[in-house]
Amino acid sequence: xxxxxxxxxxxxxYTTMKIGGNARFMTEARTPDDIQKVYRNAKSQNLPIFIxxxxxxxxxxxxxxxxIVIRMRIPGFEVIADDINNAIIKIGxxxxxxxxxxxxxxxxxxxxxxxxxxxGTAGAAPVQNVGAYNQEIADTLQSLEAYDSETDxxxxxxxxxxxxxxxxSIFRGKxxxxxxxxxxxxxxxxxxxxPPFYDSLQKYLDEHQIKIYTTDVIRDAVIEIRKNRLPDPxxxxxxxxxxxxxxxxxxxxxxxxxQYLDIPIxxxxxxxxxxxxxxxxxxxGLKGTISHGIRIFDRNALVLVNESAKSYxxxxxxxxxxxxxxxxxxxxxxxxxxxxx
Ligand SMILES: Cc1cc2nc3c(=O)[nH]c(=O)nc-3n(C[C@H](O)[C@H](O)[C@H](O)COP(=O)(O)OP(=O)(O)OC[C@H]3O[C@@H](n4cnc5c(N)ncnc54)[C@H](O)[C@@H]3O)c2cc1C
Numbered sequence: 001x002x003x004x005x006x007x008x009x010x011x012x013x014y015t016t017m018k019i020g021g022n023a024r025f026m027t028e029a030r031t032p033d034d035i036q037k038v039y040r041n042a043k044s045q046n047l048p049i050f051i052x053x054x055x056x057x058x059x060x061x062x063x064x065x066x067x068i069v070i071r072m073r074i075p076g077f078e079v080i081a082d083d084i085n086n087a088i089i090k091i092g093x094x095x096x097x098x099x100x101x102x103x104x105x106x107x108x109x110x111x112x113x114x115x116x117x118x119x120g121t122a123g124a125a126p127v128q129n130v131g132a133y134n135q136e137i138a139d140t141l142q143s144l145e146a147y148d149s150e151t152d153x154x155x156x157x158x159x160x161x162x163x164x165x166x167x168x169s170i171f172r173g174k175x176x177x178x179x180x181x182x183x184x185x186x187x188x189x190x191x192x193x194x195p196p197f198y199d200s201l202q203k204y205l206d207e208h209q210i211k212i213y214t215t216d217v218i219r220d221a222v223i224e225i226r227k228n229r230l231p232d233p234x235x236x237x238x239x240x241x242x243x244x245x246x247x248x249x250x251x252x253x254x255x256x257x258x259q260y261l262d263i264p265i266x267x268x269x270x271x272x273x274x275x276x277x278x279x280x281x282x283x284x285g286l287k288g289t290i291s292h293g294i295r296i297f298d299r300n301a302l303v304l305v306n307e308s309a310k311s312y313x314x315x316x317x318x319x320x321x322x323x324x325x326x327x328x329x330x331x332x333x334x335x336x337x338x339x340x341x
Contacts, residue, residue: 002035003027005068010061011341012053014071016233017306018313020060022340024068025212030073030094032154032182035147038126044066044081049149050341051180053121054096057128057239057338062312065341072123074182077103082305088142090185093123097130101210105215109188113215114201116222119233119240123181127171128337129164133198134221140186158318166274172339175231200225229300237306238297239338242319243277246332256330276301277326277334284329286322294318
């Protein structure tokens with residue numbers, strides 16, 4: 001089938017932060033073959049390629065992208081195995097993630113229900129190992145199919161090939177730009193969800209006297225909690241958590257917990273500790289403040305909201321101010337979560 005190629009398309013219309021310049025070319029892929037075709041053509045013309053899902057974790061630069069942006073639209077939702085305990089489902093990379101969650105919840109399958117209401121596509125989920133409320137895609141992913149742009153071949157990667165870690169994988173690390181994920185295969189359980197749930201989720205369930213935990217009850221609870229903590233990108237431009245939580249070492253933990261008795265610290269093992277970056281930003285007195293048109297969301301300091309910024313450089317200036325203030329106050333280097341095009 002013929003693929004339409006559009007020229008000079010504003011990336012701000014395709015990214016939830018709503019800033020950035022133009023893509024020189026943009027097209028949509030509806031099959032794995034579409035992907036291969038575009039890569040082969042682009043290679044002969046020496047054009048770079050960027051894969052875009054829902055644009056909810058991508059920041060576009062002001063200079064735009066001098067190449068081809070492929071919007072991932074490959075559909076698919078197929079139960080490929082089903083027994084008394086589990087179901088295995090293969091999902092096209094272009095499916096909307098939350099519709100996938102809803103469908104599995106309606107089938108009373110457990111494994112991704114606390115990842116309800118995360119914007120974006122199914123194919124992007126492995127890229128940063130998406131997660132929320134104690135579930136992450138690495139827990140349920142069995143394998144994925146991808147186009148390997150280095151070898152011009154379609155490959156299957158197993159979970160252990162993906163290098164999953166906290167908000168990380170080979171797809172944004174050492175193999176960044178190499179694979180185009182065309183489908184993911186996840187294994188879900190027929191057991192209903194069971195405690196212990198993530199603190200804030202358990203608190204919500206207790207407060208609402210919910211004692212029977214089914215996938216749809218958990219999904220509804222998560223959606224309610226998230227409504228308060230995260231602005232809706234359809235009406236308020238943002239990219240969700242703009243910073244990763246800080247991962248620090250023992251000496252930093254000792255140093256900080258002497259100074260700040262209330263600092264929350266999570267032991268990750270291997271001499272690594274997690275400190276919620278939202279706490280650091282709040283403690284630095286920055287929550288709710290605005291700079292260069294970018295506001296630190298007043299209900300969740302991890303989120304930056306684009307109130308009136310017109311350009312990437314505004315966002316970068318605001319971001320660098322925040323990073324600098326956190327470094328000066330706590331001697332902790334925080335990192336941006338969304339990738340950049
Ligand atoms: C309000 C809000 C709340 C959010 N909450 C959460 C949360 O709770 N937990 C969480 O983990 N994230 C969260 N996010 C971040 C984001 O939703 C996820 O990272 C999501 O997986 C991004 O999907 P996307 O399709 O929009 O990807 P995009 O933003 O389009 O792309 C992200 C990156 O993945 C690459 N990519 C996309 N698709 C593919 C593919 N098929 N093959 C290879 N590479 C690909 C892109 O090139 C890019 O580098 C939130 C974002 C917002 C705006």
